[in-house]
Amino acid sequence: MNRSSSTKERILGAAEVLFAQRGFDGASLRQLTTAAGVNLAAVNYHFGSKEKLVEQVFRRRLDALNAQRLAALAKVREAGNGRLEDALDAFIRPALELSHEDSGSLFMRVLARAFAEHDDSLRQFLSENYGHVMRQFTAEFARLLPHLTKEELYWRIDLVTGALTHAMSGFGMIQRKQDVSEGAHREQTIQHLIRFAVAGLTHP
Amino acid sequence: MNRSSSTKERILGAAEVLFAQRGFDGASLRQLTTAAGVNLAAVNYHFGSKEKLVEQVFRRRLDALNAQRLAALAKVREAGNGRLEDALDAFIRPALELSHEDSGSLFMRVLARAFAEHDDSLRQFLSENYGHVMRQFTAEFARLLPHLTKEELYWRIDLVTGALTHAMSGFGMIQRKQDVSEGAHREQTIQHLIRFAVAGLTHP
DNA sequence: GTCTATAAGATGATAGAC
DNA sequence: GTCTATCATCTTATAGAC
Numbered sequence: 001m002n003r004s005s006s007t008k009e010r011i012l013g014a015a016e017v018l019f020a021q022r023g024f025d026g027a028s029l030r031q032l033t034t035a036a037g038v039n040l041a042a043v044n045y046h047f048g049s050k051e052k053l054v055e056q057v058f059r060r061r062l063d064a065l066n067a068q069r070l071a072a073l074a075k076v077r078e079a080g081n082g083r084l085e086d087a088l089d090a091f092i093r094p095a096l097e098l099s100h101e102d103s104g105s106l107f108m109r110v111l112a113r114a115f116a117e118h119d120d121s122l123r124q125f126l127s128e129n130y131g132h133v134m135r136q137f138t139a140e141f142a143r144l145l146p147h148l149t150k151e152e153l154y155w156r157i158d159l160v161t162g163a164l165t166h167a168m169s170g171f172g173m174i175q176r177k178q179d180v181s182e183g184a185h186r187e188q189t190i191q192h193l194i195r196f197a198v199a200g201l202t203h204p
Numbered sequence: 205m206n207r208s209s210s211t212k213e214r215i216l217g218a219a220e221v222l223f224a225q226r227g228f229d230g231a232s233l234r235q236l237t238t239a240a241g242v243n244l245a246a247v248n249y250h251f252g253s254k255e256k257l258v259e260q261v262f263r264r265r266l267d268a269l270n271a272q273r274l275a276a277l278a279k280v281r282e283a284g285n286g287r288l289e290d291a292l293d294a295f296i297r298p299a300l301e302l303s304h305e306d307s308g309s310l311f312m313r314v315l316a317r318a319f320a321e322h323d324d325s326l327r328q329f330l331s332e333n334y335g336h337v338m339r340q341f342t343a344e345f346a347r348l349l350p351h352l353t354k355e356e357l358y359w360r361i362d363l364v365t366g367a368l369t370h371a372m373s374g375f376g377m378i379q380r381k382q383d384v385s386e387g388a389h390r391e392q393t394i395q396h397l398i399r400f401a402v403a404g405l406t407h408p
Numbered sequence: 409g410t411c412t413a414t415a416a417g418a419t420g421a422t423a424g425a426c
Numbered sequence: 427g428t429c430t431a432t433c434a435t436c437t438t439a440t441a442g443a444c
Contacts, residue, residue, distance in 0.1 A: 025229050042410075166369060166370070172362040200401075243429055246429095
């Protein structure tokens with residue numbers, strides 16, 4: 001059994017937790033390797049640098065998320081006369097499912113940090129690797145809302161994205177109540193978001 | 205003429221810029237005092253610590269913003285049978301005006317960082333000092349949307365807040381075009397947001 | 409692949425002269 | 427109020443033994 005992959009995974013897991021809690025600069029390699037139970041030098045050995053490690057933390061979650069989104073969108077398309085609700089579901093559900101996973105909420109905080117950082121190299125990385133997903137969804141929304149000008153459509157998609165981002169981030173005031181299961185709460189969030197987005201996208 | 209207030213102001217200005225660009229941890233007192241053209245020791249002399257300086261950077265903008273919001277809300281109330289659009293305008297306009305000011309967009313990035321930090325002491329500071337504003341607006345929305353349950357209303361306000369936050373942050377894909385003036389673009393954003401929010405709040 | 413030891417440098421805070 | 431000098435501590439990265 002090769003220990004290297006286990007070491008890599010342990011580092012990635014610890015990095016996600018610590019980047020969420022303390023930020024990319026705030027989490028030191030010392031804290032990180034200690035938490036992962038590996039040697040201080042292991043990060044540079046396995047990833048090359050701290051920055052490459054950050055990139056891998058993103059890839060691990062976002063590759064899966066965007067594959068799910070595109071697969072769901074493809075299903076909506078091939079089903080023929082898709083409804084707006086279904087396209088929105090394809091866009092929203094994988095994202096919210098990720099954000100409600102055990103370590104997913106941690107990752108959401110990592111993502112929020114990345115956006116707040118406003119770091120161009122990181123933004124470029126995200127746009128290069130996942131920009132095509134947004135473009136495919138925009139094209140589908142344009143097909144389903146043919147009465148809107150491009151300008152108007154972009155505005156509305158932008159605001160939907162804002163609402164989704166906010167819901168994923170967990171910053172809002174809505175907290176899951178004790179008598180509601182995790183899964184039920186997620187489904188509630190998805191349904192609220194979809195109805196809200198449909199109203200916002202289709203109003204005259 | 206007392207130089208101390210000028211030194212304090214120069215520090216606050218430089219801090220806002222550098223906190224936005226590099227984060228609270230990322231901006232060192234050395235970079236900060238150099239940019240402000242003051243001595244390294246001046247921050248600790250005038251503010252006590254780096255953390256107290258951060259607090260003052262927030263106060264300078266948020267005290268003004270929330271006073272404007274409450275004044276606008278009071279006007280809507282005293283005008284009698286207010287419309288939902290007017291209450292939303294009171295909530296949204298001061299925020300978006302701040303975010304479009306010269307140094308306002310910088311401050312928005314500072315604010316985004318604070319949320320991403322998820323730092324409890326900072327969140328507590330914000331909630332203690334400005335939480336009553338949100339409560340007053342929620343009460344007004346409840347009055348204007350009596351058919352919604354409290355539960356449903358909270359969800360929808362939360363999603364509106366998400367869209368507003370996103371619009372303020374400037375993360376979105378919508379960029380001002382060259383042939384549109386700064387003021388016209390801001391007004392466009394406000395109108396899009398209000399119409400989107402009205403649709404999202406009132407849908408059946 | 410993993411370890412220790414250490415290089416080379418930045419950081420927040422403060423003491424004390426002016 | 428402002429300055430310099432410095433403390434104690436932290437950081438990333440690497441060299442070299444095992």
